[in-house]
Amino acid sequence: MDYISTRGDAPVLNFSDALLAGLAADGGLYLPREWPALTFEDIRALRGKPYQEIAFAILKPFIGGEIADDRLRGMIDDAYATFRHQAVAPVVQADSNRFILELFHGSTLAFKDVAMQLLARLMDHVLAERGQRATIVGATSGDTGGAAIDAFAASTRTDMFILFPHGKVSPVQQRQMTTVGAANVHALAIEGHFDDCQNLVKAMFADTSFRNEVKLSGVNSINWARIMAQVVYYFTSAVSLGAPDREIDFTVPTGNFGDIFAGYVAKKMGLPIGRLIIATNENDILARTLETGRYEMRGVQATTSPSMDIQISSNFERLLFEASARDSEYVRRAMAGLKQSGAFDIESETLKTIRKSFAAGRTDEDAVASEIKRTLEETGLLIDPHTAVAHAVARQHERSQAPMVVLSTAHPAKFPAAVKSASGIDPALPAWLAGLMDKEEQFSVLSPDLDMLEAFIRAQRGSES
């Protein structure tokens, strides 16, 4: 399978090279040249199969023959053996026609584990085959960082630097990044917002000499392999609810647009998804964009769903590319507008195409707290604030013709203060994380300065490679 950049000006790569590249050299994001298509019968045949087997069927066409089948199966099995639920991503009924897809049964209690556990194995495999090492950088608003550090702590071929906004992640999220104690991983608290961290990561990729010198790679959802691994649970949940014989709607709590874009990919591959509902907190840039056709940044608000406190939603670029019939010149213009003025307008045909598949809604902080309480009363389930954002928005978009699946992206124990204040219940961390809050932390505090950051990475990486 060939991979092309959304900006049309980077080399076409195979899967392994796209995996290691992270971001394309022209600043764009890699996507497969064409979408693998599954027939109605192919999808029906997935019913009743274990998660791992469905993962193999969905992922193989994206990887082509680059990894032997038995090796790929082994990596999938190992990745999902780390999950504490046999189904990996179980579906729980919340109402007659509303279901919750639980994506938080991995080691760090967030949906990021689903992709990150596989990504670490894929990267180590490709690096080992080539006899290479890589320096991985990542930006996190809280969950990507913990999942990445957990997944890569055992890696012998990578040095990892995770940038998080100082003081703006939950205490559990912070400790999942700062207490691992592995020599190859470094947690960096940046004085700024998540968008500053993400901009620094993109700036490091744009600095060609640094990129080549340290063999830079990335694990944010700018890396295609992250999206690819997340496509799988759209299939597992949809077939468990009767697809392909009926349409399924999904509501996804959205920040960087990676998770919901994976749903769009599943739809492109033939899964009968009716609507993909973008759910935002008060940082509602995506809901406003769907409504007005103008993507326009405003200041970031701190909320109880901090992982979605984002203004620059990286994967929206992938959607623009697809919805504009892969017009890379248009994508380049839009991204230049965003960089220069913090805004761009979506062409009317592209917007029409987006609105055919997507709808959007926002919630405020009061609604999130009420939703946590209401869901507990109605279903007995304690949900986290990100899931509550999605649940509240899902209620606005339900229709009798299709079941609604709400993606539950984090365990409530990652956000105990917000959950307790809304529900009165203090959610306990699972046994394997007991003692997390008492462990000694190790992290460095840095200002959002590219030169200083690159110097820091050179020095730390140099001392350990």
Ligand SMILES: Cc1ncc(COP(=O)(O)O)c(C=O)c1O
């Ligand atoms: C718990 C949680 N929910 C939702 C999101 C938003 O997902 P995405 O950035 O893929 O849109 C994030 C961050 O990515 C998250 O950590």
Ligand SMILES: N[C@@H](CCOP(=O)(O)O)C(=O)O
């Ligand atoms: N919400 C994310 C932000 C980074 O998103 P990613 O999916 O691009 O890695 C987080 O928790 O870090």
